[in-house]
Amino acid sequence: EAGVAQSPRYKIIEKRQSVAFWCNPISGHATLYWYQQILGQGPKLLIQFQNNGVVDDSQLPKDRFSAERLKGVDSTLKIQPAKLEDSAVYLCASQTSGGTDTQYFGPGTRLTVL
Amino acid sequence: DAKTTQPTSMDCAEGRAANLPCNHSTISGNEYVYWYRQIHSQGPQYIIHGLKNNETNEMASLIITEDRKSSTLILPHATLRDTAVYYCIVRVEGSTLGRLYFGRGTQLTVWP
Numbered sequence: 001e002a003g004v005a006q007s008p009r010y011k012i013i014e015k016r017q018s019v020a021f022w023c024n025p026i027s028g029h030a031t032l033y034w035y036q037q038i039l040g041q042g043p044k045l046l047i048q049f050q051n052n053g054v055v056d057d058s059q060l061p062k063d064r065f066s067a068e069r070l071k072g073v074d075s076t077l078k079i080q081p082a083k084l085e086d087s088a089v090y091l092c093a094s095q096t097s098g099g100t101d102t103q104y105f106g107p108g109t110r111l112t113v114l
Numbered sequence: 115d116a117k118t119t120q121p122t123s124m125d126c127a128e129g130r131a132a133n134l135p136c137n138h139s140t141i142s143g144n145e146y147v148y149w150y151r152q153i154h155s156q157g158p159q160y161i162i163h164g165l166k167n168n169e170t171n172e173m174a175s176l177i178i179t180e181d182r183k184s185s186t187l188i189l190p191h192a193t194l195r196d197t198a199v200y201y202c203i204v205r206v207e208g209s210t211l212g213r214l215y216f217g218r219g220t221q222l223t224v225w226p
Contacts, residue, residue: 048211
């Protein structure tokens with residue numbers, strides 16, 4: 001079975017620019033997560049989708065971050081405008097449903113903001 | 115916030131058992147203990163989880179103390195490919211909120 005796909009794998013931008021990341025979850029997985037992982041720390045949840053609805057976006061900096069999951073499959077995470085502190089790896093994960101099912105993570109997108 | 119405490123780093127000789135401890139003294143009755151690991155430049159990978167009984171799968175064994183305040187992940191025969199950061203996570207069962215609270219984890223280094 002194909003895993004979680006993310007693109008691009010690496011991105012370098014200057015502060016105040018905008019950037020978008022794409023995630024394709026495992027087929028049939030209703031729940032999708034975006035996590036942010038700053039160097040030396042564990043991943044931190046940004047947003048959780050159940051199908052195309054938002055379940056939890058309490059940790060998403062909504063003044064600059066946005067995410068959507070049109071049609072309940074692929075998802076896009078956008079940052080506009082980017083700040084230096086947004087430099088991190090952005091991980092997408094999917095699972096079959098909410099609760100305790102296993103989360104499967106993609107390889108992540110490493111963002112560097114100069 | 116993470117509700118677990120793990121050592122920052124450990125090392126282990128290849129072929130020997132790696133025993134990774136985790137303290138979760140404030141765990142609630144409906145919270146499971148999960149272990150994930152993250153190999154360098156990859157996303158986290160699920161290893162095993164349990165409630166109160168010991169669990170074993172093809173990757174590892176999970177030993178949970180009777181009072182559930184701590185647990186140990188055991189890799190019975192560590193290989194170089196097991197070098198990774200290991201995260202111990204407690205998670206509520208049956209909630210629609212599926213977030214995983216990752217701490218800093220334990221960096222396990224397996225040496226030849």
